[in-house]
Amino acid sequence: MERRFIVTGGGTSGHINPALAIAGMLEKSISASGDTCRIIFSGRTEGLEGELVPAAGYEFVNVHAKAMPTKPSLKIFPAVTALLKGISECKKLIRKFRPEAVISTGGFVSAPLLYAARSLKVPVIIHEANAFPGRANKQLSKGAALVMTGFPDQEKIFPKAKRVVCTGNPVRAEIFENTYEGSRAKLGLADGEKQVFAMGGSLGSATITNFVIKCAMDEQFKDIRFVLSVGKHNTVEIPQEVRDNPRITIESYIRDPGCYIAGSDVCILRAGAVTCAEITAAKACAIMVPYPYAAHDHQTFNAEAIASKGGGIVISDDDVKEGKLTPVLSELLSDDDRRAKIRQAAGELAVRDTDERIVNAINEALGK
Secondary structure, eight states: EEEEEEEEEOOOHHHHHHHHHHHHHHHHHHHHHHHHEEEEEEEEETSSSSHHHTTTTEEEEOOOOOOOSSSSSHHHHHHHHHHHHHHHHHHHHHHOOSSSSSEEOOSHHHHHHHHHHHTTTOOOOEEEEESSSOHHHHHHTOOOOOOESSSSSGGGGGSSSOOEEEEEOOOHHHHHOOHHHHHHHHOOTTTEEEEEEEEOTTTTHHHHHHHHHHOOOOTGTEEEEEEEOOOOOSSSSSOOOHTTTTTTEEEESSHHHHHHHSSSSEEEEEOOOOOHHHHHHHHOOEEEOOOOOOGGHHHHHHHHHHHHHTTTEEOOOHHTTTTHHHHHHHHTOHHHHHHHHHHHHHHHOOOOTTTHHHHHHHHTTTTT
């Protein structure tokens, strides 16, 4: 038997990577059962999904979609026109392909497919990675066969979905394999040597970069090693005296961030859904600095969901700029017991069977 799904989600890697992960889980599980699986993705060719999805080997169908303005604006007219055109395109795709369900990981590109599926009575399955849901997933969860959440206690957010299950967010298996001791050995850290790892995401963070540079040149941190990932599009000019400082290593891209997250004494990170999942999977001691311009400030909700359980520390971007992170970092580095407790609490929040939870939830929702 061939099982068919249409998957959508795009605009940012935070939507696309979970969609690709879920597609891979379904293929692996269905193949193991002896059936075959065919998956088509829908999205915009000009969006990031138009690059990443075909590169992952999946069939990709372009549909029209535009972001709806959050405030009254003339932009509503082209957005509605694109939505209606996208719905028509998705209806044709559904009638031709005949999927057993459509799966969304969010982003405005998902709206046409979800509207089309609802009108044609095709089961809708949603995965919401963030603690605060995006507009498309929240608005179109009404009547959904299943909503899977990356964070616990989200049932009240989706009251009109038929079923809500906390599955966690997909994390690469090797992240769980990284231990503090093992990662330190890989990184060549000596016993007693303390390291701070900072990363502001793929685009980098000027706030985090400037803070770490200042710390690396500060005598109160003279015994601390800093590793800084500035991102491929770094906008901060880094003086040569900083680059020559042996206490700091600056990279534009870290190929194995999981090892650094697990092996460093303190991490300074943004709070995207996947990053938060990696923090818990690696049992990291993390200071989370939510990206202040994220939609609906969802990174703050993500970070506070972890910090409220003792699994990390949250400090705002503005507070970092004002120098309030310096004493926090200094105190944390000097308190071994506190760091150990944060690590333990973070690890207890990790969802280690996300793959199994997602596949089982989808099959149960579809009566398989």
